[in-house]
Amino acid sequence: MPKLLIVRHGQSEWNALGRWQGQADPPLTEVGENQAKKATNKLGLFDSIVASPLQRAKNTASIISEITGVGPVTTEVGLIERDAGPWQGLTRIEIEKGWPGFLDSGQRPDGYESNPDLLLRIFAVLRKISKSSRISDSILIVSHAGIVHALENLHDQPSLKVPNLGGRWVEFVDDELTMGKRVSLITEDPTPDLL
Numbered sequence: 637m638p639k640l641l642i643v644r645h646g647q648s649e650w651n652a653l654g655r656w657q658g659q660a661d662p663p664l665t666e667v668g669e670n671q672a673k674k675a676t677n678k679l680g681l682f683d684s685i686v687a688s689p690l691q692r693a694k695n696t697a698s699i700i701s702e703i704t705g706v707g708p709v710t711t712e713v714g715l716i717e718r719d720a721g722p723w724q725g726l727t728r729i730e731i732e733k734g735w736p737g738f739l740d741s742g743q744r745p746d747g748y749e750s751n752p753d754l755l756l757r758i759f760a761v762l763r764k765i766s767k768s769s770r771i772s773d774s775i776l777i778v779s780h781a782g783i784v785h786a787l788e789n790l791h792d793q794p795s796l797k798v799p800n801l802g803g804r805w806v807e808f809v810d811d812e813l814t815m816g817k818r819v820s821l822i823t824e825d826p827t828p829d830l831l
Contacts, residue, residue: 637766637771637807637808637809638683638765638766638769638770638771638772638773638774638775638807639773639774639775639805639806639807639816640762640765640766640774640775640777640805640806640807641682641774641775641776641777641803641804641805641819642777642779642783642784642787642803642804642805642806643675643776643777643778643779643801643802643803643819643821644778644779644780644781644784644798644799644800644801644802644803645664645668645672645688645690645692645693645695645696645778645779645780645800645801646664646665646667646668646669646670646671646672646675646692646695646696646699646800646801647664647665647667647668647671647800648662648663648664648665648668648692649662649663649664649665650662650725651665651668651800652665652667653727654727654728655725655726655727656720656723656724656725656726656727656728656731657692657717657720657724657725658717658718658719658720658721658723658724659690659716659717659718659719659720659724660724660725661690661691661692662691662692663691663692663695664691664692664695664696668692668695668696668800669695669699671696671800671801671822672695672696672699672700672801673699673703674801674821674822675700675801675821675822676700676703676704677821678819678821678822679700679704679776679821680774681774682704682706682774682775682776683706683769683770683773683774683775684706684710684769684773684775684776685697685700685701685706685707685709685710685775685776685777685778686709686710686711686712686715686765686775686776686777686778687709687710687711687712687715687777687778687779688711688712688713688715688716688717688778688779688780689711689712689713689715689716690716690717690780693715693778693779693780694709694711694778696778696801697709697776697778700776700778706776712761712764712765714757714758714760714761714764715758715761715777715779715780715783716779716780717779717780717781717782717783718748718749718754718780718782718783718786719747719748719749720748720749721744721745721746721747721748721749722734722745722746722747722748723735723744723745723748751786751789751790754782754783754786755786755787755790758783758786758787759813762777762806762808762813763808763811765777766807766808779803781798784798784802784803784804785798787804787806787813787815788804788815791813791815793815796818799820799822800822801820801821801822802818802819802820802821802822803818803819803821804816804817804818804819805817805819
């Protein structure tokens, strides 16, 4: 089956401000654009690039596509970030003030997209991408940290920070998603671990 590399987008304006993004659509910063450019130095050859339609992911993918000559970039709405509900746009301090102890305990407010709901749509889109590709293909998927976290949690992997342009190899084996190695395509990461 095709191998899929799921990576987080470059730094966005809300990453730089320390705000939880969820499905909000802030653009990349200049730092984020440069991260996408630098990432191409570590990328191998890919047969195609698919991205979340949120501009921080789509624009990261477009920069990579332009430099590597792989394209055009296609988008899949199922790859958008987890809905952060009432936390969207808030800083960690604001979240702690409004929902004391939630962040440390792993609790989430009403309206925050659950792992089962998120995984349902992620599995559907990853299967679609995989089935529409050749067995030997390598596909770069530019998405979001919440996607990588949910997949790792499902596979009992430690929930470590997903840096900008960091991610994980995955593939379907007998219709089961298997987790490959974690990767980091750049060395610097000025971004807090925010959705």
